[in-house]
Amino acid sequence: MTALVFVDTNILIYYLDKTDPRKHGAARHWLAELWRSRQGRISFQVLQEFYSTATHKWPRLSPEVRAEIRELMDWRPIALDSEVLERGWRIQDRYKISFWDALIVSAAKATSCHYLLTEDLQAGQDLDGVVVVNPFWKEPNEIWRG
Numbered sequence: 762m763t764a765l766v767f768v769d770t771n772i773l774i775y776y777l778d779k780t781d782p783r784k785h786g787a788a789r790h791w792l793a794e795l796w797r798s799r800q801g802r803i804s805f806q807v808l809q810e811f812y813s814t815a816t817h818k819w820p821r822l823s824p825e826v827r828a829e830i831r832e833l834m835d836w837r838p839i840a841l842d843s844e845v846l847e848r849g850w851r852i853q854d855r856y857k858i859s860f861w862d863a864l865i866v867s868a869a870k871a872t873s874c875h876y877l878l879t880e881d882l883q884a885g886q887d888l889d890g891v892v893v894v895n896p897f898w899k900e901p902n903e904i905w906r907g
Contacts, residue, residue, distance in 0.1 A: 764904070766795055767802045767869035769879035770810040772896055773829070777815055777822065787897050791878060794901040804839045804868035806861075839868050848889075856888055866891055876904055 768791075775781070775788035795801030808830050815826045839845065845867045853863035862882060869877045869891045876894045884895035894904055 763798055763800050764875035765802050765873055766800050766876045766878050766894070766904075767804075767865070767872060767874040767891070768792070768795065768807065769865055769877065769881060770807050770814065771880055772878055773807070773811040773833075774814055774818075777819070777826070777829075784897055791896045791901060798901075801836050802839070802869070802872040802874050803833055803836045804841070804865070804872075806841060806864055806868065808833060808838055810861075839872050841868075845871050852889060856886075858882065858888075 772788050772791060775784040776792055779785050792801070812826055812830060816823045819826075841864065845864065848870060849860065849864040849867035852858070852866050853860050856863070856866075858866070865879070866877060866882075866888045870889055874891060877888070877891050878894050878896050880895050880897060882888070882893045884893055884898055886893045
């Protein structure tokens with residue numbers, strides 16, 4: 762059994778960042794599995810954060826980062842609209858998380874994702890039906906077991 766997985770910015774950064782081989786390997790493994798299964802989802806917010814962070818950290822990788830973003834467009838990124846924004850505020854107030862994280866959770870919900878792949882929130886926490894998965898603690902097959 763599979764379920765849709767929303768990918769947070771930090772996973773894309775670790776995909777490029779080779780300074781921590783364990784996190785780099787886990788990010789590569791997760792993204793490869795999400796491409797294979799076609800279960801990955803993303804937002805324009807994540808793509809913008811990815812581009813900004815990656816090109817600030819590695820200015821020479823700008824063409825590679827742009828190429829990655831162009832490929833991720835196949836995941837049909839969701840744009841911020843009034844519904845995502847309003848839900849984000851409700852999530853922010855209810856769970857006392859940052860506005861930016863709340864927008865990520867709201868976008869995940871809007872794209873019918875059951876899981877949010879991130880290290881920035883509490884692993885295992887259920888945020889309005891979106892369960893946080895730390896990709897450095899779990900393998901894809903652990904969440905997709907039926």
